[in-house]
Amino acid sequence: MxxxxxxxxxxxxxxxxxxxxxxxxxxxxxxxxxxxxxxxxxxxxxxxxxxxxxxxxxxxxxxxxxxxxxxxxxxxxxxxxxxxxxxxxxxxxxxxxxxxxxxxxxxxxxxxxxxxxxxxxxxxxxxxxxxxxxxxxxxxxxxxxxxxxxxxxxxxxxxxxxxxxxxxxxxxxxxxxxxxxxxxxxxxxxxxxxxxxxxxxxxxxxxxxxxxxxxxxxxxxxxxxxxxxxxxxxxxxxxxxxxxxxxxxxxxxxxxxESMVERTLGMLNEGARLDDIVRAVQPPAHLAERPYLRPHYDEPEFVVRNIWRLYGGWYDGNPARLKPAPDVELASAIAELAGGAEKLADAALRALAGGDQRLAGHLAEMAVQAAPDDAALHRVRAEVYATRAESEASLMSKGVFTWAAEESRRTAGEL
Structure with missing residues (x-):
């Protein structure tokens, strides 16, 4: 060769x-x-x-x-x-x-x-x-x-x-x-x-x-x-x-x-929350198609979070997350407000069908946290994360979402 x-x-x-x-x-x-x-x-x-x-x-x-x-x-x-x-x-x-x-x-x-x-x-x-x-x-x-x-x-x-x-x-x-x-x-x-x-x-x-x-x-x-x-x-x-x-x-x-660092630090210095910075900061558009700068392993939004961690610590600016309730307690409270964990799973599927995979992930995760032994809810969670894995470009996101889908498939008795 x-x-x-x-x-x-x-x-x-x-x-x-x-x-x-x-x-x-x-x-x-x-x-x-x-x-x-x-x-x-x-x-x-x-x-x-x-x-x-x-x-x-x-x-x-x-x-x-x-x-x-x-x-x-x-x-x-x-x-x-x-x-x-x-x-x-x-x-x-x-x-x-x-x-x-x-x-x-x-x-x-x-x-x-x-x-x-x-x-x-x-x-x-x-x-x-x-x-x-x-x-x-x-x-x-x-x-x-x-x-x-x-x-x-x-x-x-x-x-x-x-x-x-x-x-x-x-x-x-x-x-x-x-x-x-x-x-x-x-x-x-x-x-x-x-x-x-x-x-x-x-x-x-x-x-x-x-x-x-x-x-x-x-x-x-x-x-x-x-x-x-x-x-x-x-x-x-x-x-x-x-x-x-x-x-x-x-x-x-x-x-x-340099662009990612400059823009992230600019918003951090203005007092912005991490969530706002993650949504706002994007890499230079004119470099997007370079074969050596495609997000197939890591991702720009993960880089933003890492910059925040390096310069700003772990607190993301949302006071509710400084000393949060345990995930399972929050999920149970939301499920009760929604009328049951099944309602959260249904909402997750609607969000997934509507193209909002990020929201679908939150809702499916809360559903199984509120009812961790429910096989039907785990099947929904598996569907949500399998769909997310298929749509991701980066190996890191694919790995995490595929792992989550397989966790729920095992819990549901499908693996």
Whole structure:
């Protein structure tokens, strides 16, 4: 496969390749230029062969470590001396084990693992919240058997601001995470942005995950653009070839983030409630059709909520929600006013038929909270959320709504 021609089809929007659609999975390492291999997957891996040794930038996900090792050895037999983590998410840090085993069997030193100093705290948090992370990732990715790891290959070398490791210059950035490393190969003019570019709108509002940093993310993207890279190999999705295209992708993604931050903070500073800000703030219309800025994973309104959380705390401006009644008590009171939980379910179906899926969700949820053992009400809830899932563009919304529909189908005895 000609990787340059393939990347061109993705750039033109003719083929999907992103964190949501993995276009080249199963192809192994494809050589983008002499001595630089690119392996597509859920968590891309970049290999730099130089001076008789290999430097890896990212190491893939926990379900793919053995296959990654086999693919690497099909591409080169040179030893891996350095493995760099772009950040601490498990789809980027989980493939070192077979490389360690190989090195020990050959009597060589294990690869030196390099990452930002904040990765250690991330791994420690993952151990503390392993159960929660298992649940939310099952929900997000519809993977009912997913388990969350509690053992990690920690970095051997960490840094705070900048470091050169294995012919790759690194600098720290905050964006999707607080522990990101951007890689730069100056001799090849190749940029390795990790998950700061993933061919969809920035993953900056994920409703089930830890804090994101949109303003700092934009700053990092503009810093990358000043390097004038000729090739960008992202953490997810296809490469981008050509300095002008790379610069456009970076600066327009920065502009998208800057617009969301500026408008959200403007309304926050005026004292607006979160609900009003979520309805009012939209990303720049002239960027809506860019193949790398489509909301297929995260969504603009989630980004707004994340910006509020970062700068404004958790109180949303509605005094009723400062110390609210328990959901079940509120649902029971509303059901009583409506004439029963069945009336709420009927209203949910009318709202759904009328195209108001958001209102339908509220009403269906209240109906089953007021009568949690009623199979008929759960069937209504399942219908509402299944319909919502079908109509959503983003993987996150689809995941949550599909999970909710299946919850009610199980309660109703249909699964």
């Amino acid at each position: 000609n990787i340059v021609e393939y990347a061109d089809t993705v750039w033109r929007g003719e083929a999907p390749d992103s964190i949501v659609h993995v276009g080249l999975a199963g192809q192994g390492f494809v050589e983008v230029v002499d001595g630089v291999g690119f392996r597509s997957g859920f968590g891309n891996v970049i290999a730099l062969r130089q001076g008789g040794e290999v430097t890896l930038f990212d190491t893939g996900n926990p379900f793919d470590a053995d296959r990654l090792h086999a693919d690497l050895r099909a591409w080169t037999d040179e030893p891996v001396s350095t493995a760099i983590y772009s950040h601490g998410h498990i789809d980027h840090v989980s493939g070192v084990g077979p490389l360690d085993t190989e090195a020990e069997a050959a009597g060589r030193p294990r690869p030196m693992v390099v990452g930002h100093e904040a990765i250690t705290a991330r791994f420690e948090r993952y151990v503390l919240t392993a159960g929660y992370n298992a649940v939310i990732n099952r929900r997000q990715f519809q993977a009912p058997d997913l388990t969350w790891p509690t053992e990690y290959r920690y970095p051997d070398v960490t840094y705070r601001d900048e470091l050169t490791a294995g012919h790759v210059e690194l600098f720290h950035a905050k964006g999707e995470t607080d522990d990101a490393s951007v890689g730069w190969i100056p001799s090849r003019r190749i940029l390795l942005p990790g998950d700061l570019f993933i061919w969809v709108t920035p993953n900056c509002g994920n409703p089930q995950k830890a804090q994101r940093y949109p303003r700092e993310w934009a700053i990092a993207l503009r810093r990358m653009a000043t390097l004038r890279p000729e090739i960008m190999l992202p953490g997810h999705g296809a490469p981008i070839f050509g300095a002008d295209r790379v610069e456009q992708a970076l600066t327009e993604t920065a502009e998208w983030l």
